[in-house]
Amino acid sequence: MGAVPSNTAPFGVVVNPRSALGRGARSAKKVLRALERASIPARVITGRDAIHCQQRVREECQTGELRGLILIGGDGLIGLVIQVPEARDLPIGIVPAGSGNDFASQFALSHHPARAIARILAAEPRPQRVDLGVVSLPNGRTHWFAGALNVGFDAAINRRANAIGLPLGPLRYQLGLLAELTVLKSRRFTISGDAGERTFSGLLATVMNTRAVGGGIPLAPRASVTDGELNLVEVTHAGKLRVLSVLGRLARGTHESLPEVTITKVRHIRIEADAEIAYSDGEPVGTGPFEVHIAPGALTLLA
Structure with a gap:
């Protein structure tokens, strides 16, 4: 997998298609606006259901063109994405938008999309290594x-x-x-x-x-x-x-x-x-x- 310049590569923005009856989709619009204001390109990744969404994550990660993933959802979406080896190889940011957000709460992550994106971008130079x-x-x-x-x-x-x-x-x-x-x-x-x-x-x-x-x-x-x-x-x-x-x-x-x-x-x-x-x-x-x-x-x- 070849390296991609971090200042031009897009984030993959993964949206849970079932997240709290549409909360994820609504948060995604705000996340995309925040990335656009920061002049950072993004690719939306979602699917008809959980299995299709996971397949789309795998396909996008295998291109080698993403600088990282931003997950908009709850614990279920995190669990879905980390089953993909190529996704685990990328830096991952989280915008909590699910019914259960226990993993995000471990880090006191903001539910406010703009604030969440600001924290993700600030952490990019020095990400945390976390156990699974x-x-x-x-x-x-x-x-x-x-x-x-x-x-x-x-x-x-x-x-x-x-x-x-x-x-x-x-x-x-x-x-x-x-x-x-x-x-x-x-x-x-x-x-x-x-x-x-x-x-x-x-x-x-x-x-x-x-x-x-x-x-x-x-x-x-x-x-x-x-x-x-x-x-x-x-x-x-x-x-x-x-x-x-x-x-x-x-x-x-x-x-x-x-x-x-x-x-x-x-x-x-x-x-x-x-x-x-x-x-x-x-x-x-x-x-x-x-x-x-x-x-x-x-x-x-x-x-």
Whole structure:
């Protein structure tokens, strides 16, 4: 891939075609105006659906003509784009415009398009190197994640939130939580690797790269995306009355001292959870066992 002069090469502006019922498309117009004012060319990349959008990202990145990508959307769009190896090779900026923006919140990125573009351009000379997570599935597929790999209760909440087709932002996850509480159950997890080996009955065994999931729930309050480690968060079984207290502490990020909660720094772990479907960056990944490891500094972030 040949180098392109940074002052003349365009940014690829990736717009989530499903972002919060059109919020991404509206933000894209403002982003393009901000780039035009800065005399920076841009190519809009989108698609009929998520798969087509990902295909278009791959095609544009393979031309070798882009200076970087600007993603207009939420965690789902980030998760979509980082599956493309050629996209991971480019600097990436983010304009938050999704229902869940937990990765963007890790860096306090502005939702205001003009301010977001100003920060992206200011960071171009000195981008950040950011860790990503990688999960290998039994079918041989490898999936990359920016925020978290959710297994158990939080994944079930994510599934319910995705089924709500309204632009409610984090409220979708709160409604999903209430619905999932009505059928609360424990899952059986087997953990091995850096976190030791054990089997337990509980609510979740989630691997965090960022601090928050579900539109702002600080599941791993001390997580860093630059330390070369992931955070395994385990919540063991609790009765319905007790679980309400535990969940309330989780929502406030004050749960680290609870006896039901364990947070362990890991670089590689294996999670077995029967037929549980894992979610990653807001989207379904598949069933396990899940082999998870950290990819230090795998993403070049303009932030």
